[in-house]
Amino acid sequence: MKLDVLTTGQTSGVLALSHLRAQILERAEPGSRVVLDLTGVPALSGLEAATLLRLVIQGKDKGVEVRFSGLSAQARQAFAGLDVHLLDHLDTPEEHLSPVEQVGSQTLELAAAGRRLLEMIGEIAYWLAIAPWRGKGIKWDRTFEQIVKVGVEGVPIVTFLSFLIGAVLALNGASQLRQFGAAIYIANLVGVSMTREMAPLITAIIVAGRSGAAITAELGTMVVAEEIDAMRTMALNPGRFLLLPRILALLCAVPCLTVLSNLTGIFGGYWVGATLLGLGSRNYLQQTVQSLLISDLVTGMVKSVVFAVLIGLVSCYRGFHVSGGAEGVGANTTASVVTSIVLCILADAVFTTLFFYFG
Numbered sequence: 069m070k071l072d073v074l075t076t077g078q079t080s081g082v083l084a085l086s087h088l089r090a091q092i093l094e095r096a097e098p099g100s101r102v103v104l105d106l107t108g109v110p111a112l113s114g115l116e117a118a119t120l121l122r123l124v125i126q127g128k129d130k131g132v133e134v135r136f137s138g139l140s141a142q143a144r145q146a147f148a149g150l151d152v153h154l155l156d157h158l159d160t161p162e163e164h165l166s167p168v169e170q171v172g173s174q175t176l177e178l179a180a181a182g183r184r185l186l187e188m189i190g191e192i193a194y195w196l197a198i199a200p201w202r203g204k205g206i207k208w209d210r211t212f213e214q215i216v217k218v219g220v221e222g223v224p225i226v227t228f229l230s231f232l233i234g235a236v237l238a239l240n241g242a243s244q245l246r247q248f249g250a251a252i253y254i255a256n257l258v259g260v261s262m263t264r265e266m267a268p269l270i271t272a273i274i275v276a277g278r279s280g281a282a283i284t285a286e287l288g289t290m291v292v293a294e295e296i297d298a299m300r301t302m303a304l305n306p307g308r309f310l311l312l313p314r315i316l317a318l319l320c321a322v323p324c325l326t327v328l329s330n331l332t333g334i335f336g337g338y339w340v341g342a343t344l345l346g347l348g349s350r351n352y353l354q355q356t357v358q359s360l361l362i363s364d365l366v367t368g369m370v371k372s373v374v375f376a377v378l379i380g381l382v383s384c385y386r387g388f389h390v391s392g393g394a395e396g397v398g399a400n401t402t403a404s405v406v407t408s409i410v411l412c413i414l415a416d417a418v419f420t421t422l423f424f425y426f427g
Contacts, residue, residue: 089123098131107138111391112146113292142392185385191307192315199308210313218279219321223328226274230329233266234258234336242345252347255355258337263364264423267329269416272375275322276408280383283314284404287387288397296388306388315380322376323369330368371419375412382408 096102104120112120120136127134200206241257287310290296296306334356341347386404390396 089119089126092123092134093126093130093132096127096130096132101133101135102127103135103137105138106136106140106143109140109143111140111142111396113391113393113396115393117143117146117393142396145395146392184389185381188307188311188385188388189381192312195305195308195312196316204308206316207309207313210309211316214313214317215320217282218275218317219324222275222278222321222325225278226271226325226329227332229270229274230262230267230332231336231339233270234262234333234338235340236336237261237266237333238337238340238345242340251341251345252351252355254337254341254345254347255352256359258341259334259356259360260364262333262337263330263360263368265368265416265420267333268326268368268371268375269412271322271325271329271372272379272412273409275318275325275376276379276383276412277405279318279321280379280408281401281405283380283383284387284390284401285397287384288390288400291388291390292393292397311384311388314384315377318376318380319373322379323372326368326372330365367419367423371416374415374419378411378415379408382411 092102124134195204195206237258238254241254242251245251245253245257287296290310296310299306299309338349338352338356341352342349383404386400386407390400392399
């Protein structure tokens with residue numbers, strides 16, 4: 069007997085497999101062989117793999133041989149992580165793709181990921197710009213809750229690291245500028261570096277590592293526990309209740325943290341210049357004010373907004389597309405942090421190049 073397992077992406081996989089397990093054990097005769105074709109299943113959670121393992125054990129007790137075919141690589145990992153002996157029940161060996169097939173497979177996966185990302189961006193745009201005019205307002209209570217988590221709770225670490233970075237910039241600059249009798253220009257170095265580059269970038273890295281990882285882990289855990297499916301069943305759209313509040317919180321918190329990073333970083337340079345290097349408080353502050361332009365501040369704020377969008381999109385995307393149980397949550401959380409930081413640095417390089425050539 070051979071059974072095909074189909075998925076729609078909207079039903080509970082554990083409930084469906086539990087019902088299927090009961091039917092197989094009820095109908096299969098002792099000494100028979102049952103093959104489950106899982107070709108249409110892209111991935112299995114730990115709980116779903118455990119349900120299939122229970123089917124194998126109960127079938128063995130009844131004298132029914134249960135085997136599986138058509139498993140994806142992610143499903144194989146779930147099987148191996150639960151019980152390596154479960155792999156003995158696979159009818160088809162693991163496929164080894166040629167280099168050309170691997171390139172094609174990765175291209176298709178990249179295209180599918182791009183489509184899902186565009187769908188998520190469209191959902192954000194809908195709940196932000198269209199839904200409020202149809203009586204479905206923004207969930208401000210959840211948004212403020214996320215602002216506290218992302219912004220207020222991130223103040224200590226941003227303040228501490230920004231102060232140290234400003235102090236280190238001043239010390240390193242002093243070792244070179246003193247040779248030319250231009251130690252006072254440490255104020256220029258610290259002020260411009262913090263406002264244009266260091267403050268938005270260090271803030272983005274901190275937020276990506278701290279809040280971005282938390283968002284991915286939280287959403288991923290909800291996906292694994294099937295809480296997202298439960299919300300849809302109760303007619304609660306995850307985009308409105310989970311996605312948009314986190315994006316808005318990042319858009320509000322990251323620029324504010326960047327301003328704080330500017331102030332504390334400049335203060336760190338001021339502390340080194342005025343106390344350790346003997347430049348004088350008044351002279352240092354005057355030089356800082358003279359060196360900074362409005363364009364420097366605007367550049368940093370524009371970068372902070374773009375970084376917030378990148379971190380929000382990456383962390384939410386990774387969280388909503390977790391598969392493979394707890395192991396998948398950990399892998400996607402790591403990928404979220406790495407991807408966010410890399411994209412922020414790339415965006416910073418692009419902005420710096422554009423501002424250098426075009427003002």
